[in-house]
Amino acid sequence: WWGGLYEERLGQGFAGFWHDLDEPTSFTAFGEPTLPRSARHALEGGGGDHREAHNVYALGMARSAYEGLRALAPGERPFVLSRSGWAGLQRYGGTWSGEVVAGWAGLRSSLARVLGLGLCGVPYSGTDVGGAEGTRSPELYLRWLQLAAHLPLLRTHGEPWEFGDEVLEHARVVLVERWRLLPYFVTLAHLARRTGVPYVRPLWWSAPEDRALRDCEDAFLLGDCLLVAPVLRPGADRRAVRLPRGRWYDVVTERAYEGPARVVVDAPPARIPVFARAGAVVPVRGEDGAPELEVWAPARGRTGGGLVVPDAGDGWVEPEIERYASRWEGRRVIVERSGEDGVSEPSCPVRVRGLAERSAPQM
Template sequence: ALPRSARYALDGRGGDHREAHNVYGLEMARAGYEGLRRLRPDERPFLLSRSGWAGTQRYGGTWADGVSEGWPGLRASLSLVLGLGLCGVPYSGPDVTGSGGGASDGVSPELFLRRYQLAAWLPLFRTRAGTGPGPHEPWEFGPDVAEYARVALAERERLRPYFTTLARLARMTGAPYVRPVWWGTPEDRALRDCEDAFLLGDSLLVAPVLTPGADRRAVRLPRGRWYDTATGRAYEGPGQVLLDAPPSRVPVLARAGAVLPVRGEEGGPVLEVWAPAAGRTGGGLVVRDTGDGWEPAEIERYQSRLVDGRVVVERVTDDGTAEAGLPVRVRGL
């Protein structure tokens, strides 16, 4: 909002607002972060900034706002989250609102639900009352939307240990939570052309519904075996499959051999393991939640393999392998 004639020092060489506005956003995020640290030095600050520059990820994340309205905006918000992750900002996501659909009474129940389901699989997941008319909360769109939103939220909470692990790994390695499907095989042209699905970490492939009226959708698979997490059916990649996408959920596939930390019925962490293919091994990383302070985190490594038709899960240590030490739930056999 500042005039272009506004002047900045820019390390002594001078310049106007056209050159400095991105640095201005970055320094605002830095100032907010440092101010919070002074107020509460024992807690790790976290900021959400609407603007910034390379380095903003040091202070928190951003939300994918300002995209086009309606269904095109849903696809654009996914592209924005993927792009931010590749540019070094791993924590982002769109707001879920009941406005911005272009209709006089706000968005349709279907568009709101598909927005909600997409956001539930992204790093930043929050609802927000929009500025337009019409309903804004899941229950205001009717009992079906409310129930399907509850299912998406419950799955998000079940996967919280996995999101915690991805957050820690993003800080340690720079790898974003949300990755393009070509992440492991950038030479695969078919995967590079896929813009309507994404990997969540190494273990899950999420295929959100981005078009109205769809109850099935094609999904492009990377190489290897993938399990439909809803049905348990296995598919072999590379290739394309057609999966059910009813209003109650979006297609999500798990990589064979994946070891994911999830929340068990008692609230503690459980290892959810998807059976590896015969003759192959799998694995996964787990980083426990150490709270909101500055405590260091430890990366735990696990491997999975088939032994006489039984899935064996072990923890990998510097001295070899040991028992997993956590409850194990096997899926996909």
Template sequence: MRARVPGALTALEPAPGGGLVRFARSELYVRVTVRGALFLGWDGAAPMPSYALSGAEAVAPDERVVLEPDTEGGVRLVSERLGLAVARDGTVEVRTPGGVVLRRQSPPRWWETAGAVRGGGRWVSRAEVAADAVFLGAGRNGAVLAEGAYTVGGVRPGLRMPVQVVQADAGCHLVFHDAEEEGEWLLRPGWEGAGSGHDRAGVAELRMSGGPVRSWVVVGSPQRLAYGWASLTGAPVPPPGEALGGGGREIVRVRGGGGPGAPENQPAAGRGRWLGGDAGWARWFGGSADRDAGSGVPVWTESEVRAREGERYVGLAGQGRNGFVHSFEGMGGVLELCRARAVFNSLRGAFPGERPLQLAAGVWAGQQRYGGVCLPGPEVGDWAELPRTVERVLGLGLCGVPFCGPGVPEVGGGVRDSGGGEVGAFAARASARRGSKVRGSKVRASGGQGPKGRARDERALAEGAEWVVRWEQLTLWLPWGGGTEGEGAEGPGPGGRERWGPYWTTLARHAGLWGGPWVRPVWWFTPEDRALRGVGDAFLVGEALLVAPVCEPGARSRRVRLPKGQWYDTVTEEVYEGESTVELAAPLDRVPVLVRAGAVVPVREAGGTVLEVWAPLPESGPGAGLYIPDEGEGWSPPLVERYTSRLGTDGEVVVERSGGPGAGPGGVKGAGRPVRVRGRGAAEAVGPL
């Protein structure tokens, strides 16, 4: 076994988009795409083929950019979106267009046996970031990646995607190491000396068992990162409208090893008709076992397997069961991506007028092209799982998978549903309540018989019921909540899931056009605000709403740091100033939800879709909003309706449609749709309802 490093730089071969940098014992291929993403490939690694990328057009080079000689024997590159410097020893610096260093990547080191083919051994790559930087991504416990080791790659289940978002004062950047082999990411956040000592840079060291040394880097604002990532790996596919709160379907369960035709896998009574899959179905499918995959898991990387297994889903969809929530044991990573691809392509080919619904337990880069991810359901009564669930959803959104959410909570000490797909509409709430009752009965059976024992048991039962309520309130505002429709979960507050259906549909269709998560960190529009840095348990839903779920037992209020701007409480219509920490009332019947002043939010009322406009304030300036109707379940390009709101000369609220049919000024009637104005100035607004 011997170690190898690139050695000294020997030659430069410029090419459109970058070029080839030769070293004594390796070479580095550099390419900047037309969308501004940077590719770095060592030892002859090229962008394609790749499971993660959406196609050759995604990696087309920007012909305006070429590598050129730099000082001290290195080379450099400057593009519209980023800068790059390669030193004589192979150290790579990724910079902003202005020259600020965002990431310093040391040359990779390989370990190979004597006489082996170059590039066939394990390797390590070490990167340094700013001392104030925060690592974010799809971590095991949340979006903030704390100090420690994170397993990445491979084909085992879990959040193991080697994608990382780094947030710092100098700017944000996204890094993706395109290697399917299993490895380990060692992270150590930096430390600032605060003027009295030296800063310690943050470190991200990736140790892989093999595979190509190739990576992608996108630089810019969070919105820019989302767009650049979607340009590389594909835009998220919008789920069917019914999955976003627009109606009910028949519930079908697939359990055990008998296959889809077994008695236990017949349709169950209820609403929703998505289908849950589990390891029993995976074994029934058959197929040879891939490396590291569970026994009986099909080798989804083979085209013949994808075609054969995809036809099985088509047969089920022909019976009206066109949605799937998978929880295959022993499978994840690239295998999960290939499975999602096979199911998606088969269903789309057989039913071109419908959008498939499928969620997976595992995830890999590009998963959003075919569906979403269903995270493990928590244990009923575990309050720590509420903020963790929020952070996991935010982390997946930052990594390009916006359609995701938790599965059904574990009930009554039963088997944990790792994929979260056992029950759909209303069943999540019923199962969780049954679980809390079972737990309460267990406490009573084991508790003391005296007054103190009974009081302790009653408190435990009350806490379990409160957890269920708070869990339902949280999942109401996540992209996927195990099928929960939220009716009654929020009490008389901001309305059920179905009322917000047009807004969720708009977020889904918007992501399909330009990328970006539906649920976002509160710092999304102001990443430089350190007070908001680090993903907390509050989050933005699109651009308009801020949700602050209650994650502690007995709490009837909570504190939250607000982004800049003015915010209305959606129930009391009280105004809160941004860039401050406020105390929000959180009674048991609702979760605190704020809306940005000036926002135009489409909601569903009895007569159809209504534009709910929250009156802009003099200090907030004009507002805006989008509505993207979901006309049917097909694939036709959506029509984007853009609206603006402002205060008129007399203080009245003016809503205008800025593009498309029906655009024009003229007060709230100029919007072309029914308008309801809320907040200050609502009494002066007049419009058709």
């Protein structure tokens, strides 16, 4: 019944659905008579009343939407966002931060929430740029947008042109980079569906024994290839970044840093620090919009690689995972695709970065 309610909106051209206020909690927690506390729920054998079970309704709504959309538009992949949910929500759609407080504390909590949801099995989530009521601070809005552009879901609460030409120009750069990285986000989406590994990962993901990385709460890994260090405090134009083991390149300056280390880097208003792992193979959009592989030179004597999942478009065709390796051969970086039939050429053009090998001093 519920799934059928989406038919009219599909006919009007809607491409996706966002469930807001889908958890009837505010009234019933205080004894709303439409569902008294005497009503009991199974809750997977744990039992409980409506105050604990309200998120189950949001899960049921997401499931109904997903199944209804699959039946009504069988050739398209459903897009469903939910403000709330129960365990298993990731089967039917994603979620976002809801009405986070509009301030620097809200910005910091947004990152923590997306990291936590990913570790709990909900990989597709994001934040409201600007917070619940939107922010009037141009600096806060821009820093929030720079963070959100590197999260699975980017959603604004307020528009960049409200803050003047300078913010608008910086926002344009942010959104162009988001557009350029879309093939990488598509790859991370397919890997999350197949393996459960989230897009956004804590720095200790590959080295849980490293206490320094476990204590770092102000940066994150985006997949295996990128490290993102958002600016989370007002007035900052430089910030310290904790790097895991290995070589990392600043994606703007291409300067190389050797980890494990703590480095201090520039964070001007136009950008936040983002680093690429040496040897990484990152699918991106080239200047003409076509797919290309951005390969970061491995350290001498070492190899690198990456996984790429091309976007097959709408439908349910299972795309092939392309596996790549990168290595030095003399004065050149070689990039090869490996498969059941052996080694072959990459499926799209390759651009190698980090060849200057400009090393930065460590701190």
